[in-house]
């Protein structure tokens with residue numbers, strides 16, 4: 001396979017999607033396999049080695065509960081022509097819909113990896129490995145946590161200069177950031193951070209509530225001005241905002257013993273600093289998407305009014 005054929009094969013990867021639910025199983029497995037190729041080690045993984053890593057990645061970056069179906073991509077990716085399995089014939093000969101159980105995969109040491117023709121091209125071209133990884137994180141994760149995802153699978157975090165297909169086909173509104181910051185009077189909706197150097201804001205960002213990668217629109221009711229810290233933890237699902245009261249609710253999984261953790265949790269139950277006009281208020285359907293697809297349940301209800 002040549003470089004172009006390999007890029008196209010990955011761009012064609014079908015990601016299971018029902019409406020706007022997030023499906024990050026295949027992308028995370030592919031990133032993990034790319035990291036193995038990039039590291040020069042064997043790119044064929046025994047399920048028993050891949051499982052704990054995939055489980056952790058899904059728990060950290062996938063919607064709630066997605067770790068339970070951690071074995072799906074290991075089986076289903078072969079229908080995309082991107083994966084090859086090795087193991088007992090009675091398992092491998094099953095139809096695509098008959099996913100083996102976790103126990104079957106473990107007991108039989110089923111192994112999976114990129115098919116040889118694809119693997120050879122990737123092994124010859126480390127830049128291609130980074131380019132594909134970058135396209136995949138761009139397509140499935142917001143900018144604020146892309147480097148976290150890459151680092152978690154063990155891939156380098158420097159961007160390479162190839163635009164993803166999604167970026168090429170779907171134009172972003174360049175004014176989104178400015179409109180959102182203006183709506184929130186250039187301060188973080190959680191902590192009020194409004195540091196400036198002269199007239200330039202520092203560390204203030206326009207966050208999408210429903211991710212751009214999940215077809216969230218570039219409109220002010222889908223945005224909140226957040227400082228870089230609150231933007232990152234919002235995209236990781238450490239807190240969400242209730243659609244009816246605009247209260248900030250943290251995840252029970254967020255913890256820490258130092259001052260930074262105490263500062264963060266001080267906003268538990270507090271209200272979002274609202275935008276200048278009601279027309280800019282976050283739309284309940286976008287907040288509900290964030291709570292369902294990003295927030296790490298269960299919620300910490302301390303100090304919560306409801």
Ligand SMILES: [Zn+2]
Nearest residue numbers: 188191227230
């Ligand atoms: Zn903040």
